[in-house]
Amino acid sequence: MFSRAYKAAVTVPPLLWVTVFLLLPYLLMFCYSFWSVSPLQTILHTWTHANYDKLVTTPVYWQTLLRSMWIALRVTLFSLVLGYPLAYFLSFYAGTRKDLFYQLVIIPLWVSYLVRAYAWKTILGSDGVLNTLLQYVHLTQQPLEFLLYSPFAVVLTLTHIYTPFTFLPIYASLEHIPRNLVEASHDLGASPIQTFWRVIFPLSIPGVLAGATFAFVLSLGDFLAPQLLGGPSGIMISNIVVTLFGAAYDWPLGAAISFCMLVLVVGLLFVSERLEKRWSFS
Amino acid sequence: MSTSTTPAELNVRPAVSSPLLDIRNVAKRFGNNVVLRDISLQVAQGEFLTILGESGSGKTTLLRIIAGFESATSGELWIGGKRLDQLPPYRRPVNTVFQHYALFPHLTVEQNVGYGLQVSKLPAAEVSTRVEQALARVKMTAHAKSKPSKISGGQQQRVALARALVNHPQLLLLDEPLSALDANLRRQMQVELKSLQREVGISFVFVTHDQEEAMVMSDRIALLRMGQLEQVATPREIYDRPATTYTAQFIGHTNLLRGEVRGGIVRCNSLSWKTELPDGLVSFSLRPEKVRPAGSATTTGAVRLRGKVRHQAFHGATELLQIECGDGLTFFVRTTNRGDWRGDEEFEFLPAAAVPVRESAERN
Numbered sequence: 113m114f115s116r117a118y119k120a121a122v123t124v125p126p127l128l129w130v131t132v133f134l135l136l137p138y139l140l141m142f143c144y145s146f147w148s149v150s151p152l153q154t155i156l157h158t159w160t161h162a163n164y165d166k167l168v169t170t171p172v173y174w175q176t177l178l179r180s181m182w183i184a185l186r187v188t189l190f191s192l193v194l195g196y197p198l199a200y201f202l203s204f205y206a207g208t209r210k211d212l213f214y215q216l217v218i219i220p221l222w223v224s225y226l227v228r229a230y231a232w233k234t235i236l237g238s239d240g241v242l243n244t245l246l247q248y249v250h251l252t253q254q255p256l257e258f259l260l261y262s263p264f265a266v267v268l269t270l271t272h273i274y275t276p277f278t279f280l281p282i283y284a285s286l287e288h289i290p291r292n293l294v295e296a297s298h299d300l301g302a303s304p305i306q307t308f309w310r311v312i313f314p315l316s317i318p319g320v321l322a323g324a325t326f327a328f329v330l331s332l333g334d335f336l337a338p339q340l341l342g343g344p345s346g347i348m349i350s351n352i353v354v355t356l357f358g359a360a361y362d363w364p365l366g367a368a369i370s371f372c373m374l375v376l377v378v379g380l381l382f383v384s385e386r387l388e389k390r391w392s393f394s
Numbered sequence: 395m396s397t398s399t400t401p402a403e404l405n406v407r408p409a410v411s412s413p414l415l416d417i418r419n420v421a422k423r424f425g426n427n428v429v430l431r432d433i434s435l436q437v438a439q440g441e442f443l444t445i446l447g448e449s450g451s452g453k454t455t456l457l458r459i460i461a462g463f464e465s466a467t468s469g470e471l472w473i474g475g476k477r478l479d480q481l482p483p484y485r486r487p488v489n490t491v492f493q494h495y496a497l498f499p500h501l502t503v504e505q506n507v508g509y510g511l512q513v514s515k516l517p518a519a520e521v522s523t524r525v526e527q528a529l530a531r532v533k534m535t536a537h538a539k540s541k542p543s544k545i546s547g548g549q550q551q552r553v554a555l556a557r558a559l560v561n562h563p564q565l566l567l568l569d570e571p572l573s574a575l576d577a578n579l580r581r582q583m584q585v586e587l588k589s590l591q592r593e594v595g596i597s598f599v600f601v602t603h604d605q606e607e608a609m610v611m612s613d614r615i616a617l618l619r620m621g622q623l624e625q626v627a628t629p630r631e632i633y634d635r636p637a638t639t640y641t642a643q644f645i646g647h648t649n650l651l652r653g654e655v656r657g658g659i660v661r662c663n664s665l666s667w668k669t670e671l672p673d674g675l676v677s678f679s680l681r682p683e684k685v686r687p688a689g690s691a692t693t694t695g696a697v698r699l700r701g702k703v704r705h706q707a708f709h710g711a712t713e714l715l716q717i718e719c720g721d722g723l724t725f726f727v728r729t730t731n732r733g734d735w736r737g738d739e740e741f742e743f744l745p746a747a748a749v750p751v752r753e754s755a756e757r758n
Contacts, residue, residue, distance in 0.1 A: 295463050296496035298483040300510035300561065310513070314500045393499030393543060 138374070144367035153361060163368035173352065173369065180348040183267055184332040188278075190271040191327040192320065195278035199319075200312075203286035214283075221276050229340045232269045236260040236341070261343025269341055270331040277330060278323030285319025286312070317391040325384040329377050349373065412475065414439045414597050415460070415565055420469030422455055422621075429455045430621045433469070437565065437597050442588065444600045444608040447618035448644075453601045456618070457567050460599065461490050474564060488565040489558035494574060495550045497542035503553050504529070504538040510561040528560035531590070548579050555587070559594060566591075568600045572607065584610050605645050609633065617641055624754065633681075640754035642679035647714070649680040649725050651748060660745075663721040667697045667745040677751050682714060682728035684747035688740040696742040701725065703735035717741065 145163055148156045167173050198217065206213050220228070235241045238255035246252045258264055289312060297307040335350035342348065349369065356366030413436035422430040430452045437443050447453040458464040460471065462483030471478040478486060489510070497506050508525040516524075529535045532552035537545050542553065551571060558566055572580045572587075588611045591598050602608055608615050609629040617624040617632065617640075624644075625637040636642035639650055653662030655676050660669045662678070688698060701723075705716035715735055717725040727741055 290494075290496065292492050292494065292496040293498060295461075295483070296490070296492060296498070297509070297513075298463075299461060299488075299490045300513065300557070301484050302509070302513040303484055306513050310509070311498060391500070393541070 141367045141370055141374075144364050145371045147364045149362055149364060155363065163365045166365060167368060167372065173349075176347060176352055177349045177369075177372075179263070180332055180350070183263055183270070183338075183346075183348060184328045186267045187270040187274060187331040188324050188327040190267065191275040191278040192282075192324060194271070194275050195323060196282055196316075196320065198275075199279050199283035199286055203283055204312075217276055217279055225273060225336065228273055229269055229337055232265065232272070233260065233341060236265055236268075260341060261346065263342065263346045265341040265343075266338050266346045266348070269337045270334060273337070274327045274330055277326040281322035281326070282316060282319040285316045285322075289315045314391070315393070318388040321384050321388045321391070325381060329380065332377070333373065413437060414441075414474060415478075415599070416470075416472040417456075417460075418470045418472070420456070420459060420466045420471065422452070422459065422464065423467045428621055430459075430466075433618075433621075433623060435616055435623065435626065437599060440595045440597055442591050442598045442600065442611060442613045444602060444612035444615045445618055446602060446605060446608040446615050446644075448603055450620075451618045452621040453603075453618050454569060457490075457569055457599065457601045460565075461488060461567050462486050487563055488567055489561050489563040490567040490569065491551075491554045491558050491571045493569045493571065495542075495554040495571075497550055497553060497557070499542055502539050502541055503534060503545065506542065506553055507557045507560050509557065514561075524560050528556040531559070532556045547575055548583065551575065551583060555590070559590075559596070563596065565597045565599060568598060570602055571600075573602070573604075580607075587611065609645070615645075617644065619644075619754070635749055636679050636751055638752045638754040639677055639679070642749075642751050647682050647726055647728070649682065649685070650751075651678040651680055651723075652676075653678070660748075663723050664719070665697055665699060665723075667695075667748075669745065671750060677753055678748035679751045680743060680748045682726040683712075685725060685727045685741050685743045687727075687729060687731060688742040693742060693744070696744055698740060698742045699723075699725065700738060700740050702738055706735055 144155075146159050146161065148158070148160055148162060150156050202210060202213050202217075233240070236259040237243070238257065238260065240260070242259060243252075243255035246256065247254075293311055293315070294307060297311045298304075302310060332348075333350050335348060335354050338346045338348040338351055339354075342351075350373075353366050353369050353373075356362045356369070415435075415437040417433055417435040420430060420433045421428070433456060435443075445453045445456060455464060459466050459479075462479075462481065466479060469479075473487060478488075498509065501509065504525055507528050508521050511521040511524060525538075526535070529538055532555055534549060534552050534556060537549060537553075542550055545553070554571070568587075572583050575583060584607060600608075600611065612629055614626060614628055615632050616626045619640055625632055625641045627635075627637075632641060633645055636645060636648075642648045642650065651662045651665075653660050653665075653676055655661075655669055655671045655673050657673065658668060658670065660667055660671070660676065660678075685699075688696075692698065699717075699719055701717040701719040703715050704718045704724075707714045712728050712730055715727040715729060717727055717739070719725065725741070
């Protein structure tokens, strides 16, 4: 069909790109994770698994990893709880205003992440919009301290930021459901609620899985929201990585943590893709 | 508008005094677009009624109004003496076979068929017995555990049928269910569907644009044109005695003759024959098979015409000839005589074969 030269011209540049900018850096990171730092702050290129030992034996690392996963899990659940009904409403009931609503969901993605994180800081702070309001209406006497610099603030902010990412694949999968299936279900005597649980929801599972994966993976690796709004109790694993590569100057340990995260995320993507395939019927 | 005649002619079970489905003055508008105007139509118990029409005639809309997916702008629907049009689709005692079957892709054949019974919360044992029976009836037992994507179009068709019939609906609606099948399978399914309908005795309302399919399967045909019923009658009647020029042309081939009656004589160009019709302009439908090559002796009372064979189409059992008479008239003649039709030939038809038809309303 196509000449050998054409095939090469099409496939080689992307392959090269992936190799140079993705695979090689990963390989480098993998190597780093088995090296160590000398007392004189130089990288010793001798192979050791001391970094991985340290990960297992030092509670702060795996505890922070668990906390990060717990935060990411909550973000995922909340984004699904917010994103699914929104996508469902848009897909089935928005009628001619569908495009407008769709744009309204998308527009926040155009606003810088930092702006949105800072906005929450202004809202949640002890002199913030929310606390001022609560005191003004005499619901509280003192500002609520748990609002800012807490895991709560991180979950809230990340949910706000990543809900559009769960919304989009769910919306796409709902849009792909042939409407005559919904009619067929009604025709066979299923009420709207029965139709939702027996037809619409099962057929939207690939979208839900994709959306959940986005929310989980993106928030698991997030370091800005915990840094800005997390306080000491809201630290996440990526903040530790940032410190290790920066002030602490322990690249090998940072690389070991990063590599663990990479394995975790790739494993998750793999499982999620398998599940999505199992639930797609087009 | 002529409707059905005697049961003997209808070739159906004796008609019940009150119809099963009663469509009363139904109209439908989408904005300024009038899709259906003042449709009144009855379907008898156990009847196979076909709604026939071109695309855009409103036939699918009418079916969707019966199923409950659209609501009529005005008019009423009654089924078995109960008001139908105020019920949501999931409370109506009707089931639909959709154009593209609309089988649930995430459920097996068995689960698809059992869907209606399950949502109505029947005991599991009864569900499985009825599903089994329904699958056996459409010969799909072997594929009970397959997903719809793994079976052929004809098989999907059967599953869709079983899924609808298993609920024992009072009325089954079919929206061009055969249009996606290839010609051979389609003819086979026409026969199967018809005999299945006789077997279960459920009234069918079948929508199609294919007049041949309508003729083969129906007890009665309701011909819809631009949102209005053109004629409702048995296939035989609609073919032999079309009410309007549109009906005559849409169902089968025909020759339309336009002329004038004066003093008991019809004149169409150079042709003329005796009639009992009152004076005035008149149109006739003359089926091509009613025109025969004339022998040496004239049949008594036959009208003779002479013309050149312009075109000859071989259809297997018959041939369709296009005859051009000198006075601008063109005739189609269907004949079983094969031969070399060249030059001038003589043909004849009996005046009774020319059926007077009303002129259909002009298109917009």
